[in-house]
Amino acid sequence: MTRAIRVPLKRYLTRFFKKDLLAGLTVGVISLPLAMAFAIASGANPENGIYTTIIAACLVALFGGSRYQVAGPTGAFIPILLSIVLTYGFDNLLIAGFLSGIILVIMGLLDMGSLIKFIPRSVTIGFTAGIAVNIFAGQISNFFGLTGLERHESFLLNMQEIMTHFDTINLYSTLTAFICLAVILTTPRFLPKVPGSLVGLILSTIIATLFFPNDVITIASAFGGIPSGLPHMQFPDITLDKIQLLLQPALTIAILGAIESLLSAVVADGLTGTHHNSNRELLGQGLANMVIPLFGGIPATGAIARTATNIKSGAATRYSVVISAVFVLLTMLALAPYAGLIPLASMAPVLMVVSYNMSQHQAFISIAKVKSLSTGVLLITFFLTVFANLTVAVEIGLLLTMMLFVKRMSEIMVVTQVVPDHENHLIDIADQNALHTYDCSQISIFSIEGPLFFGAAQMFSESIMSTIHYDPKIIILRMSRVPIMDITGENHLRMIVENIQKKGITVLMSGLNEQPEKKMKKTGLYAQVGQDHFFPHTNHAIAYALEHINKTHCSTCQKLNGNECVLDKK
Structure with missing residues (x-):
């Protein structure tokens, strides 16, 4: 029995560990700044995003249905999570995340993994583009260092806040943001294998710390720094009233998480020639989202960009993702005091670039050019996502799609x-x-x-x-x-x-x-x-x-x- 265990381990160490180590370190380097940025944009503290990255990556890698899936906080969740925090508070966000995990597990047990694939492209592109606009708009204040703004759920009210308080622009924050943005955009030309977001954060932070340390808002000054210890496990205070109150937000998180994770798994299949198990993936995502809130983390799902990076970096097994989580954990424990020096203005360009990349603007334009009924669904879903909220957008988008489907089927x-x-x-x-x-x-x-x-x-x-x-x-x-x-x-x-x-x-x-x-x-x-x-x-x-x-x-x-x-x- 001992030999049967040692032989596979020896074979893994000799054949696969080096590939997984390189891929895991690469993904970890990318995941760390994104984890903090996504958490801050979602109305949480940066450490909440780090905890999410560590736990989600491990659990989804070990129990999910895709060998290369990298799970964690994503940009797609930012508007809905921020809305929940503003409406119900952060503690209730943890409960909503826990409930979404239960819903995902139920979806997996009911073999609903394949059904998610039938959500039309016009709906997914519409709400993804709308989310991208909301993320981009949400970072304008940090980019220019504006102060005195009140955060709202409404896109128009947030734009009004920006216009009203634009006279509070901080030139040091603006300079920091432009430096970070320039580095992010130019790094791929000169160092294609190095994450531009990480280089931009480090370089702009160093410049701000050396030349105008007291003139920009940093993670430490805004959130009191990042804890250098492990989080304590605490079960959320769940009551029947809170379940009824948070069921709809939880359902939205679950549906969006299912769509995002399965789309990411499909991308991984296309890059590797493998086939994921949709229902097992939902079970893994559900388990992760049930555990994450116990340690103060925010909801997570499969991250398409990080999953693709994991594959392109040579990952051989699902343990590459576990290695990335261990790297993020060790980095947090060792470098937490230094992470507090990062200006919020440096975080803004990172999220702006993420929003641009996730917008799928080319696909959006190609569907819009067709001028068909699908174009109408695309535009309605997009504008509802921007000007209403993601829940309404997805519900109306799916309802319109169903009506169009019935119409087309009746014509057959x-x-x-x-x-x-x-x-x-x-x-x-x-x-x-x-x-x-x-x-x-x-x-x-x-x-x-x-x-x-x-x-x-x-x-x-x-x-x-x-x-x-x-x-x-x-x-x-x-x-x-x-x-x-x-x-x-x-x-x-x-x-x-x-x-x-x-x-x-x-x-x-x-x-x-x-x-x-x-x-x-x-x-x-x-x-x-x-x-x-x-x-x-x-x-x-x-x-x-x-x-x-x-x-x-x-x-x-x-x-x-x-x-x-x-x-x-x-």
Whole structure:
């Protein structure tokens, strides 16, 4: 047993540890400044972001469904977390984060991982771009060192605060911010493997500390520095009233976290050729978000940029992410006093660049250029995210998307009258004048194509009833192209069958698929039509119909006498 444990460990140390160490250190260097910046922008203290990075990275790496996923605080969470802090307070943010973890676990247990993938691109791009605008706007005050501002949930009120207090601009803070921004933008040209955000923070902090240390607001002066010890575990004070109060914010955090983490996992799959487990990923994210609040951390999710960096840095296993978390922990313990010297003006360009990169402006413009219904969903989701809040934006965006989906699916539903030709094929007759040349006065055949659900049921009824211009003896409904039927579609089909049967017309059905058949059997419609009136193929239904029509009428039919009756050829 001992040898079985040691052999894999030895193989890992010789083959994979070096790659994971390099990737972990790279991700750790990037994660540390972002953790503090995201926490501050979310209305929390910088150490809360660091705790989140450490715990989330370890738990999601070990229990999540993606081998390379790097979890932690992200820019996408900033507006919603800040809104919760401003509305309910930081302590309640911890409770909302804990509840979101429970929701994520439930989503994973209910196999909802695959459903998140069906959220349309117009919605995700819309709210992501809106979040980017809010993040960028939220850093303007720190960039210029403005003072006396009151933070609001409303984008317009925050812009008004900035305009009102712009006369409090601090030139030292502005200079610090421009130095950091310039370094961030130029570092990739000269040092492509070095994180520009880290270099910008260090260089601008050194300049500010040496030349104007008392003229800019720093992490230490704003938050009292960063603790150099480990956080104490404390369970949030959860009550039934607080659960009811915070359930909607928690649900928003969970949905956004699920979307972000699974999108990140998909990106990782594309870069590595692997396949993640969506439900396990939700379970890992849920577990992490349940543990993080116990140590004062803010909600976390998969970070696309850090995950991509982990892969591009040569990560071989999921332990590279654990190494990055250990690096952040050790760095916090060793360098916490020095981190307090970082000016808030240096943090602002870091988040501004993050917001620009996450905005997906090219994708936004490409969708907007199409000028379709998806463009409307994109713009509505975007503007609601900016001017209302993320919860409303996602809810309205998904509602609009569902309505558009129903509309498009209803347009797929087609009901046409068909007749057989002399080669035993069914052909559509779109011209009603031509129909009189081919049809039979006793047998009518209708081909139904598309899902028979609530969005198309009314159109289906109207199409059938408006197409029947006479009372045949037998109507054949060709159902082979109806893949699914919901209870509303079944109800409309039932009304059609009942109306036809009241006129003494026999209803036959052919090619019924498995799901509609089960639905009709459960509701009793199958028995109402009659078990012997269902046929695997339309030709079988036609043969049955020919045996049950009025032969006397056929003998006087001019089409039969003129050899034009295609039914007689069957």
